Amino acid sequence: MKRIVPPMVVLTVILGGWYALAYSLDNNFASGDGSALIVPPPHRLFVGLNDPTLDRIVSATWISLSAALVGFAIATLVGIVLGVAMAFSRAIESALWPWLIAVQVTPIIVLTPIIIRVVGGTFGARVMVTVLIAFFPVAANTLFGIRSVSTPLHDLFTLAGATRLTRLVRLQLPAASPTIFAGLRIASGLAVIGAIVGDFFFTRGTPGLGRLITFFFQDTRSGPMFVTALVASVIGLAFFLVIAGLRRLLISPWHRP
């Protein structure tokens, strides 16, 4: 009950605000097919959502969802490997860190020519953008988590004559896992954003949610546009919930912050 009520209160507030906005603006709903660029009230979102439109949304969802999933998986792997590498030596850390920040703040659009040359302008490009946007919190949190392992725990492994690999697998990664999960939670949201933003820059191939939103915008079809955005939100929420679920399963039983 305590977990259900607060989000429902917020939902009610949002819906109320939405209705207030929709009816306070000079919206002309008369056309009835959702084709004007208006703010449709929630109950009119699905007006004009015919089968062909629905098919486009479904296939775009599939494209963006796959790009986000594949991108997130690669970002996780890349982030953890980078974090481990930087934790391994200060030299690697100081060599890589400025470049990671640089990649982090470079506007994606600058990278589009490179991305197109390297992975092409279709699915691979969306995945690439997703990876670029999502890997950083994983790398930073992996590094931070590993660096936070206390001296006594390291001493314990030293006394046992543990190899670097044993130390990594049995001490550093498990100890860092709560922190890594915090990074994954951020990265999961960024991955969905990346998959959709990537769609804005790369126009080849089957459109994903991002490009579909652009199409509906250009056709002034507000209803389908909002629905498409809603689908993106649902994907983001699903990612978040999956990560939260994994965390509950793998971390919560033993971790007391």
Place this chain on the structure above:
Amino acid sequence: MAITTRTVVHVDGISHTFGGALALGPLTFAVHPSEIVAVVGPSGCGKTPLVRISAGLLEPTSGAAIHSDRRPGSVGYVFQEPALLAWRRVADNARLFVTRRDEPIVERLLRVSGLADHAAKWPHQLSGGMKMRLALVRSLAASPDLLLMDEPFGALDQITRHRLHDELLSLHVDQRFGAVLVTHAIDEAVYLADRILVMSGAPGRIVEEFAVPFAGRRTNELRYSPPFAELCGTIAASLGRHA
């Protein structure tokens, strides 16, 4: 120090500096097989660096810690905090580095220390005393020649502390490890040790040494006997003089 005497560790003329400032030493001592040596000294005199040097974990600025027969697991260490692996259950913490051959030892240690009933719990579900017990069990699981303890009971209440003293002594009867016990608590040193080294304030040196004549009489009555109190008083005075 006679060269012919066997030692588990010989801490030979070590001193240590942190950032150019002398924090410890120079000092020398040795621990013989199955001997418990207590080190008492004021806070900040460098006890923790001393223990880490004795373990071979910290390279002293000068001097050396010489181990007679060094191999993985030959030195057990009980840290100032329990230092358990939060992601491993109690039993899995106890057998962290234990080979299949030593499994029975772990089983027995868990039973003796009353942890067997808690074997499937996570460390965070244990009380402070239980956590220290587990740290002790883990440090003994590989049957070390030398057990180093850095104020292991410092965070515990007196009842738990006294109980753990007796557990440590009975484990010592079984395993006969040599031990260094670093502590603030003079009564703890007198109750557990065969020999007590008194350290000065920083930079810590060994300023006095006391033999403890209570072998075989370590029961609760001893704690409240006049000779026990007298030795505690003498050591307290020594600490006071050199602080």
